[in-house]
Ligand SMILES: Cc1cc2nc3c(=O)[nH]c(=O)nc-3n(C[C@H](O)[C@H](O)[C@H](O)COP(=O)(O)OP(=O)(O)OC[C@H]3O[C@@H](n4cnc5c(N)ncnc54)[C@H](O)[C@@H]3O)c2cc1C
Ligand code: SF4
């Protein structure tokens with residue numbers, strides 16, 4: 571309880587009215603088990619007072635808190651409360667036409683989450699099913715994220731990309747950690763999905779990387795991480811070590827939930843199910859199931875995702891942003907057939923990045939846009955239920971599993987039900 575120890579040392583210091591301290595974030599979010607490990611509080615702190623705990627992987631004070639309130643204000647589970655920033659539902663395009671919302675501050679609909687919830691897929695210029703011509707071996711789906719990053723780097727539009735790499739610690743197999751990739755080789759070798767949060771935005775202290783004085787970065791992150799970035803970009807303040815100003819492109823990975831590394835990978839997979847983590851080639855959450863494959867092609871685990879709910883981050887239940895509405899590009903598996911990715915292009919910056927990569931991509935119409943809408947609606951209802959449960963702990967948390975599965979009905983990702 572480092573924060574409280576520091577508070578003790580500060581006893582007697584006169585406290586101006588209206589200050590919000592880090593320990594209020596601790597009490598309301600971190601100790602309340604609601605932290606979704608995005609790293610926004612670390613990145614936003616102008617005095618570099620917040621670090622990442624070695625043992626916990628959670629934010630903790632590393633020096634004196636000044637009570638500036640920014641960590642609370644920008645936390646997606648604290649003051650940011652992005653749902654509250656949605657304007658009322660507004661009419662959009664004609665018929666089924668996607669809503670066109672420019673993602674810049676001059677647009678009245680510009681919000682951290684990119685637009686109101688009634689607008690279907692959110693701000694959208696174009697949408698496609700896409701796969702990379704040369705798909706990296708470890709790509710999760712169409713290898714689209716990696717292809718777009720490689721093209722942006724080759725064109726000189728970015729100097730690097732904040733992505734996720736395997737932990738170098740041999741005691742942490744299949745744990746993803748945040749890193750800035752500065753070469754095409756690094757981008758390609760870090761393709762694929764890790765089902766743990768990485769405190770990614772804490773990595774925006776770029777001092778350990780060899781980058782130009784005015785670096786330009788792409789950030790690949792879960793929608794909550796993109797919310798943190800958008801909020802920080804929208805409001806200027808004297809920043810600390812973290813280079814929010816460097817972010818020129820944001821790519822959200824569609825996300826309904828993420829997991830605690832130890833609870834999912836070590837306890838549920840290794841200890842309870844005997845998975846040999848050194849032989850795993852891929853972990854996927856797809857068509858409502860968690861699937862673990864070995865290098866020899868054998869399926870080690872194939873179970874309904876609801877069996878692993880206890881290992882998920884509790885704060886994810888409150889999340890209503892499956893689609894990464896605030897990003898320049900959103901990419902996921904839902905809505906396309908296997909081996910392809912769904913790509914939602916939301917802003918001019920996203921469109922430019924797509925055109926840069928166009929020659930490296932196979933592109934066609936989305937197979938099943940309704941699948942994306944369905945899963946988004948389900949995600950929002952789970953968030954609503956989660957809030958209801960705060961008022962009434964006996965209210966049911968889960969939505970019908972069959973409804974979750976029905977989100978995949980329009981593609982070959984529809985589940986082969988193998989419940990035992
Ligand atoms: C936790 C999580 C949950 C997801 N849930 C869904 C879902 O419910 N529905 C859906 O349609 N898609 C979901 N996705 C997205 C999907 O798994 C693929 O990432 C996406 O389709 C892009 O595939 P790709 O082959 O184009 O990307 P690739 O070319 O394989 O590149 C993926 C990029 O993501 C980065 N990355 C990997 N793990 C993380 C992480 N934890 N945090 C930040 N960056 C990371 C990699 O470093 C790489 O740069 C999820 C992804 C994650 C990480
Ligand atoms: S949710 Fe993000 S901003 Fe909030 S405490 Fe956790 S890491 Fe910090």
Ligand code: SF4
Pocket residue numbers: 606767792793794795825826827828883885886889890891
């Ligand atoms: S479900 Fe929401 S809060 Fe959880 S990791 Fe995904 S985007 Fe973040």
